[in-house]
Amino acid sequence: MRLVVAFLLLALTGALAQSLPRCGSLRVRRSAHSLSPAEWQQIRRVLYQLHRQGQFDRFARAHSMVFDEVHGTAAFFPFHRRFVQEFEDLGRQIDPDFTIPYWDAARDYRDPASSPILQPGTLGGDGRGRASCVRDGIQARWGSLFPRRHCLRRDFNGGPFILPWVPPEMISSFLQSDTQLGLFREHIEYGIHGAVHLGLGGDAATPYAPNDFFFFMHHANIDRLWWQWQVGHLSIFDYDGPGPNGEATLDDIIPESNDVNFNGERVWSTMVLGYGSMCFAYDTAPPPPGRYPGAEDRAARAGWQGPPTATLSGASNTTEANLEVARIHAAMKKDPVLKKLFPGVAALGPPSRGLGRAPPAHDRAANSCPGPTAGRKIVYPAPLTLAWIEMHGFDPKRVDKLYAEGCELIDQLNNSTYVSPY
Ligand SMILES: [Cu+2]
Structure with a gap:
């Protein structure tokens, strides 16, 4: 055998x-x-x-x-x-x-x-x-x-x-999970x-x-x-x-x-x-x-070793990507449900033992005075149109299912202590 x-x-x-x-x-x-x-x-x-x-x-x-x-x-x-x-x-x-x-x-x-x-x-x-x-x-x-x-x-x-x-958070979640x-x-x-x-x-x-x-x-x-x-x-x-x-x-x-x-x-x-x-x-x-x-x-x-930090965020702005990761990491402690959506961040462990783009011990940015973007809720993406789905021959039920899961992901982030830098 x-x-x-x-x-x-x-x-x-x-x-x-x-x-x-x-x-x-x-x-x-x-x-x-x-x-x-x-x-x-x-x-x-x-x-x-x-x-x-x-x-x-x-x-x-x-x-x-x-x-x-x-x-x-x-x-x-x-x-x-x-x-x-x-x-x-x-x-x-x-x-x-x-x-x-x-x-x-x-x-x-x-x-x-x-x-x-x-x-x-x-x-x-x-x-x-x-x-x-x-x-x-x-x-x-x-x-x-x-x-x-x-x-x-x-x-x-x-x-x-x-x-x-x-x-961006939705894309990061897909990259990781x-x-x-x-x-x-x-x-x-x-x-x-x-x-x-x-x-x-x-x-x-x-x-x-x-x-x-x-x-x-x-x-x-x-x-x-x-x-x-x-x-x-x-x-x-x-x-x-x-x-x-x-x-x-x-x-x-x-x-x-x-x-x-x-x-x-x-x-x-x-x-x-x-x-x-x-x-x-x-x-x-x-x-x-x-x-x-x-x-x-x-x-x-x-x-091979994994998952590497390369999967943490899909954002091209490094400052924002680091903030995203640090804040999701911090929010996870109170809302463990996020661990499933961001397994790469969850694998970082405590900040002191974190890999590469490890979050700081205190997420100062998340706790600082509200800036112009602080406290803003993540908004839902517009769904694909039926014409687009038909033009591509996609299965509409499948598209709807993934869309609904995406909205759920946004709800979970919005209901947590996470504050989006985007
Ligand atoms: Cu194409």
Whole structure:
């Protein structure tokens, strides 16, 4: 029996024996919130060229062609990782310094329309006029070819406002408590992913969303969260859930079309940042591993230590992330129910023996005079619309169930002594 198990393990790891060379150089994707006006202008110049070359049209049509294969399936994470990287590579042919910033959208969740990313000097705001054409920002007055010739459109879902997105604490909880990638994917896809697409509206709420540059910044952020989950759970090669032919496997071909094809590349080649063609990293996520994870790392997960502090918060602002962790840690003492929602924080133990980002002995910030954000309750995210759920072929009951659980999580935080820094 033991022999059979050993043989099966060998066969399994043999199938994954491929390894990839380390990247010669790495580009580090930074938070869009941290870019200077000059850096936005640099991005604008590259996007102008890409637009003239027809790359936005090409990527929008490509995304629409594989839409059903890459949403609501395991391919969601690896496809978008590879897709964004392909676009970034094209930008680097124009400007070797071009790097797609990631948009930590949860940071703007309360009132997304006032986000610094949606201002005239950045992405621009809501569309105007009867056709909701985008008239300001780095894509002002752009035209798009697909699905038919039109102006680039945005149509905020709350009139002049955008309905609330997903609070950072909810994402932190998913990062820490989801031990199955399939569940984490659902939490992200039905949560922050859909919320931002729907919030912006117009092109962003269609399969042609890559017409709007927000798509690439948003998916860079989704990708950052996936990488944080991969490393945080020591599960870099975890891949489960529905695939194109039954259960997904690492040997599946990354969905492609005539417009954007990856020459039959397999999913496994996208799994490790810093290797093969995945030559990028994130300023607020763990750096690539020192060597390509070997078969023993994949098969013998039990030997790894965890959960590491990398899973504590998905927030890109370190000060706020530290406050979040410290305050949840403090609130847990009185409300043990939070331990299940934030197992990473619960594992920190008493402050004196805490790991890495250990909370201070006294959570001064939580006990100090009320500041402008103190005492504010966390607000619920807007639910996905039925049209969105149908467009993606999601199971509405499943989406509703996860949404209700999310609201419960918010209730538990709001009913505890926790005070959100966001
Ligand atoms: Cu997509």
